[in-house]
Amino acid sequence: MSLVTQLRSERATLNASIQALAKIETDGGALTAEQLTQFAQLEAQFTALTEKMARAETAERLAAASAKPLNEDPQNINNPTGHISGPFSQTTQPGVAMAQMVRLLVQAQGNQHAAAEMAKTGGYGADVHMALSTVTPASGGVLVPENFSTSVIESLRPKSVVRKRGAVSLPLNNGNLTMPRILGNTQVSYIGSDTDAPVTDMQFGDLKLSSKKAAALVPISNDLLAYSGVNPRIDSQVSSDLATSMGLSEDLHFIRSAGSAILPKGLRYWAPAFNVVVAPASTDLQVIEMYLSGIMLRLEAANVDLAGCGWLMAPRTIRFLGALRDGNGNKAYPEIDQGQLKGYPVSLTTQIPVNLGANGNESEIYFVNFADCYIGEDTTLAVAISTEASYKDTNGETVSAFQRDQTLIRVISKHDFGPRHPESVAVGIGITWGKDM
The missing domain is CATH 3.90.1690 (phage-related protein like fold)
Structure with a gap:
């Protein structure tokens, strides 16, 4: 599992706890002193995870941008017999990337984070992986x-x-x-020399x-x-x-x-x-x-x-x-x-x-x-x-x-x-x- 996916999962768990405490007040109740302290701690952890996740996403994006195809040797000489099988293969052709995104979402039963991990490990293009990592519901x-x-x-x-x-x-x-x-x-229309233009x-x-x-x-x-x-x-x-x-x-x-x-x-x-x-x-x-x-x-x-x-x-x-x-x-x-x-x-x-x-x-x-x-x-x-x-x-x-x-x-x-x-x-x-x- 990628770091970004792991951090998103952790943040979702924190958010569930925060929403549970907030619901108490929404339903007309009041938070105890212990619950108020817990809410503040959860909020601080949520903020810290969000900042950490942003840094991890930036790192993954930069890694994808600088990645080299696996059929290229260290001297940048193409190997015609090479086989691309690892993560971040060459960028997909226009029109096909969305089809791959749809297939991965179907296989992951709609779970975009699982689909992003499958794209990363299945030889799909970096663009497909990054799209699924940052897709908006x-x-x-x-x-x-x-x-x-x-x-x-x-x-x-x-x-x-x-x-x-x-x-x-x-x-x-x-x-x-x-x-x-x-x-x-x-x-x-044509006019005479002393005639006003219409x-x-x-x-x-x-x-x-x-x-x-x-x-x-x-x-x-x-x-x-x-x-x-x-x-x-x-x-x-x-x-x-x-x-x-x-x-x-x-x-x-x-x-x-x-x-x-x-x-x-x-x-x-x-x-x-x-x-x-x-x-x-x-x-x-x-x-x-x-x-x-x-x-x-x-x-x-x-x-x-x-x-x-x-x-x-x-x-x-x-x-x-x-x-x-x-x-x-x-x-x-x-x-x-x-x-x-x-x-x-x-x-x-x-x-x-x-x-x-x-x-x-x-x-x-x-x-x-x-x-x-x-x-x-x-x-x-x-x-x-x-x-x-x-x-x-x-x-x-x-x-x-x-x-x-x-x-x-x-x-x-x-x-x-x-x-x-x-x-x-x-x-x-x-x-x-x-x-x-």
Whole structure:
């Protein structure tokens, strides 16, 4: 056991005794002279242990910073056949450190001090050990260090279609972010030599983002989490599962959430009424071509920069468009095979439903300038772990993590979402294309 862990345990015991004496007065009683003396002695011991623990933590931190990989000899010559097996191995790769932290917390049954000791003796990186040694408990679980959280957020880009298409991530300052936007442009006209210049004003507004708490539930097999050593393949799999679940949770809200005091508003409800276009009943190629062009026209007419634009669709919709043929039997949109539609990138997501509308068979398509969309986010994540909790699967069925021999990991993040200019969002609704596929 490390000195820091031992001192924390001793301090916790002292604190329990102090709280027991304090409870006497809280309950309306009075401390005797002997108890007052005991309280003063416990307080002095608690303070001394805290100071000693701070020095020990500093020593461990400096030792971790100056530690050399064990596959390096005293002359600093790398040994290619060396094997890293002792404490404080090389710093872990971004995105994997949090996965290792989660695995160790699961193996230690949530005891962060035991998890820190396992990291120290199990060949994990010094960053993982130090994170577990100094981690902060919170109501939402354990607060993940900011450098770990940032790497996880970065790994969301290929997992979240909204991020992948180019939405800009910005930090929330004290949970808020305000971005000015121009609502109306100045009017420029030509005048004669003796004519007064017309007065013109620019109209401004604000995009205001405020942190909203999102929780992603990630069920992971206990067989995977129980592996006791460092294994890049296992840690990468856990990291991928975390990022995938968080990405799906983000897309669900960034695309279709109606928005409220606790929910971010999604693209569907940011789009102005004029930019919400109902699909025609006909599936004739010429009609579909005119419809898609009409959606694009909504952004072009609003002088939106199309360089950052892209499409979002449900898989059913894009597969229908990819199968369309012209009168000569040629593919109507052959560029779909290269991830493009009418010259712009297209992403598939199951977070766009296909059971909308009165008949339960409608979907939606989105054409958006993602460079004009912003994600304001708090870079701190909280992780909680349970082996007894239940969750609902993709079919809405309740699943017991205990019965399935799984561990349920809950990751809480805080963020908000919105376009700087709502005119950058166009939505096609009532899409029934491919409903019979």
